[in-house]
Amino acid sequence: MADDILERLKDRLLELDMDGAVDAARVVADTGEPAAVRDAVDAVAGGLEVVGRRFQSGEWFLVELVYAAEIAKEVMGLLSPLMEAGTSESAGTVVVGTVAGDLHDLGKNIFINYARSAGFNVIDLGIDVPTEGFIAAVREHSPLALGMSCLLTSTDMEIGKVIEELKRQNLREGVKVIIGGAALTEEFARRAGADAFAPDAITGTDIIRGWSAL
Numbered sequence: 001m002a003d004d005i006l007e008r009l010k011d012r013l014l015e016l017d018m019d020g021a022v023d024a025a026r027v028v029a030d031t032g033e034p035a036a037v038r039d040a041v042d043a044v045a046g047g048l049e050v051v052g053r054r055f056q057s058g059e060w061f062l063v064e065l066v067y068a069a070e071i072a073k074e075v076m077g078l079l080s081p082l083m084e085a086g087t088s089e090s091a092g093t094v095v096v097g098t099v100a101g102d103l104h105d106l107g108k109n110i111f112i113n114y115a116r117s118a119g120f121n122v123i124d125l126g127i128d129v130p131t132e133g134f135i136a137a138v139r140e141h142s143p144l145a146l147g148m149s150c151l152l153t154s155t156d157m158e159i160g161k162v163i164e165e166l167k168r169q170n171l172r173e174g175v176k177v178i179i180g181g182a183a184l185t186e187e188f189a190r191r192a193g194a195d196a197f198a199p200d201a202i203t204g205t206d207i208i209r210g211w212s213a214l
């Protein structure tokens with residue numbers, strides 16, 4: 001994909017120019033190339049990292065953070081359907097949600113799109129999912145893997161709670177647990193008792209693909 005259109009997409013996001021960002025995303029979408037769409041999704045994710053830094057440093061306020069997220073959501077809405085090429089045979093079921101107290105879902109949704117395009121049947125529980133919500137979904141769907149997303153350090157303990165509850169209800173042996181999101185690390189995953197931490201959606205998809213081949 002031509003780098004200038006990806007740059008334009010990221011720049012328009014960082015200029016909080018909704019129309020400009022959507023126009024750039026449309027140019028990418030019109031190519032119909034899955035690789036171009038993935039590059040564009042990466043460009044949006046890179047832009048959001050800069051948004052986070054601006055917010056953290058005090059350069060930007062909540063209003064800018066919220067609007068940048070709205071632009072990202074709009075752009076992702078345009079690009080996501082093009083990633084879900086999928087295969088006819090399911091590689092397995094994966095249940096995914098964002099932990100209780102956390103409303104971030106852009107990264108989770110990117111992982112879901114990648115996993116679906118790799119042939120997984122993904123059950124999306126949405127955001128702010130309480131422990132009981134994850135447990136009920138594992139009981140109902142008996143998934144290959146449970147994915148939890150967490151971007152706030154104030155909610156990361158929710159992951160340990162879910163894993164403990166899976167153990168208490170004798171469900172842990174039957175499901176792999178994968179976690180992702182800006183608040184988490186490999187070390188955190190080990191301590192919480194998860195099977196894997198994914199720093200990004202592509203790695204996460206590769207990990208569950210490895211599990212489904214076992």
Ligand code: B12
Pocket residue numbers: 044045048049051052053055056062065066067068069073096101102103104105106107108110111146147148149150151152153154178179180181182183198199200201202204205
């Ligand atoms: C966009 C955004 C928002 C949007 C979210 C909109 C939405 N629908 O998601 C809004 C405006 C709502 C928001 C609100 C808040 N936010 Co905010 N937000 C961000 C921001 C800028 C980008 C997040 C994002 O979407 N990144 C892009 C995606 C693609 O990256 P990602 O989520 O990490 O996902 C990738 C991987 O991690 C992985 N992945 C993610 N989940 C999963 C799950 C699985 C299973 C797998 C395998 C992989 C995986 O794959 C993805 C793609 O590769 C971050 C900054 C940052 N650096 O993360 C702050 C940030 C997360 N927010 C922050 C804060 C403080 C808040 C607020 C508390 C602000 C406030 N004062 O109200 C609220 C909290 C609301 C709540 N209760 O959740 C802080 C968190 C600090 C901390 N350490 O806890 C950050 C880090 C900003 C900062 N630097 O200060 N936010």
